Amino acid sequence: MEKKIDLGLPGANWENRVVVAMSGGVDSSVTAALVAEAGYEVVGITLQLYDHGSAIQRKGACCAGADIHDARLVAEKIGIPHYVLDYESKFKESVMEDFADSYARGETPIPCIRCNQTVKFRDLLQTAKQLGAKALCTGHYVQRAMGKSGLELRKGVDQKKDQSYFLFATTSDQLEYLRFPLGGLTKDETRRHANRIGLNVADKPDSQDICFVPNGKYADVVSRLRPDAIEPGEIVDMDGAVIGKHDGIVNFTVGQRKGLGIGGRSSLVEPGATDPLYVVAVNPEERRVVVGPHSALGRNLLKVSEINWLGDNPISSSGEKLMIKLRSTQKPISGTLFSDGSDNGKVVLDELEFGVAIGQAAVFYSRDDSARVLGGGWMTETSLH
């Protein structure tokens, strides 16, 4: 018999109502099942975030996708009440518009973080409280643990699945109310639970794309919301010379090498050699994509906004030495965070980093305790120190 989930709530488990955010995927389904098995009064809620029918552009398709249907079947199977909440307008306002604006500014946004930050941990959390729930559970692979000085947000045990990068914006108040029952499990263990319980979603593949862009063509979504971002423009080199054309800045991300429509070019430094070209900058005002050699991508100074700080003490005025992830899949690198006490700050990296895209998150981890998340912020500018 495996150990049952303990959410650390006062009183007997059955006396505690908890809401589980159910997406219809295997992770949140197992979360709901494990919490229900532990005897809590579980309420499953699935958010309808966008009109599935119009997202896949098929006329007559139901506004609810197959995921909502799956979530309902799981709830039925484990015997919990389940509700679908219409968050379409909230999601459009807080996530999709921001996603499109960000691309139109030449940035590379991460809508999943915005979604966690707004519709899930602000709006759904409020609804859960209104329903008298004592906690909101999600199927994220992160851990919430009591440390020496209070609650800590920590990486998931499964290194491959760790989702802490996407949850950097979780505030201490939100963390207080949240629970992540899968944080201590591996994905394999989760699937084993799904099979043991007999969930219909046990073999469902993990979602890869951004949920409201089911076919991966995010340019289509951006063009619908911000038509300007798909106007054609010029590709220029570092000196401003036009060397090609592009069909919209939305298709380019700093650091990108493939899909430029132009090959490498003769090296200016070494006659006869060919340098591959990378996107070095995206300039929305002039609709220009600037390309250059790999060496032109090097950055070690990042401006960061909307910092969420989860350290035990306020950010030290002499700088906070940290490990930092600038992409979800990146190995943490070392650097120092400086902040003037507002939620803006800057990060100085110990070494040059190549291909840092504005709009992505800089997520902070502890140097002494590599699993501990210390918060993070959104990168708004990059340069050389």
Place this chain on the structure above:
Amino acid sequence: MKFLEKNKEIVYVDYNATAPIRPEAKSAMMDVLGNPGNPSSVHSMGRQAKNVIERARSQISEFIGARQENVIFTSGGTEADILALKGSSCLSILISSIEHDAVLEAVPEARRIMVSQSGVLDSEHLKVLLKEAPKPALISVMWANNETGVIQPIEDVTNLASDFDALVHVDAVQALGKLPINFLNSGIDMLSISAHKIGGPTGVGALIIRDDLNLKPIIVGGGQERGRRSGTENLAGIAGFGAAAEACSKQEDANKKIVHLRDYFEKTILAKAPSAKIIAHKEKRLSNTSAVFMPGLNAETQVMAFDLAGVAVSAGAACSSGKVTQSHVLKAMNLPDELINNTIRISFGWQNSEEDVNRLIEVWLKIYQGSN
């Protein structure tokens, strides 16, 4: 009467969504389900089936003051609405802005007649629209609104229609069984009704049509229902519909009891929660319907909170996914957003007891106190 769901007692106050089936209807259906029989068959089993349908037709026509030949059975209120709106070959269609989705979606091109802030059709606006509308025109107005219960001025509509030679369709799905209906005296050309709102089964309804009305069938085939609606009849459903109509007609004072429960609920809530509001409180409403505004908590959260407490209510119009959208009815009434977003519908019915209402009040106040 209590319903059980996973051994939890449920107080059911969502009769406008559907009413629990009446024992008379259930037993009529069980009788029919035991025998084979296609009403179009020549043999004795076919004749027996035909008799079942004609008996139901007679029960229903008597209940609503129509002749048997006026009654065309359909698969429900939605199909009845569609047959009326799509089958009549009028050059223009005018509908109220608070119609059911079945009407709104069937004729999206229709001109919308405005309603007042208390949800009553603006007859003056209808007159203006009729003056402009290409003839012949069809007017479609519901007898009573499903969300607010507000009774519409059908007599004004039929009078105006006769001034302008327009046809009148009335969606009486919610009015049936709650208001006296006399089709032949009403001046109405077409009337939609549905079985499951009066304690019959789902999946059956009828369009009541004036004898000589020219109506193009939407479902063609074997020519059943005098060629107006083809397809082998839903025999058990129709039998249940007829039995429910007869049972309903015998319970004349049921509505008096229901209005008493409803008024007691509203009075208690308003006394204990002065910032609560009843939508269209002062209007003539159905005896059973109460659209209640609770400050501080949006409708979809209220519906969940009531459900978790074992009370079945609803909000706005629910999509088949279960997602709750903003009420187009309250929107059409031009109410402030807060009122639109925080109002739920409570609708009582023939099985509700005083005990149910006390429990409802208790839960309502608990949710209200939790969020205010």
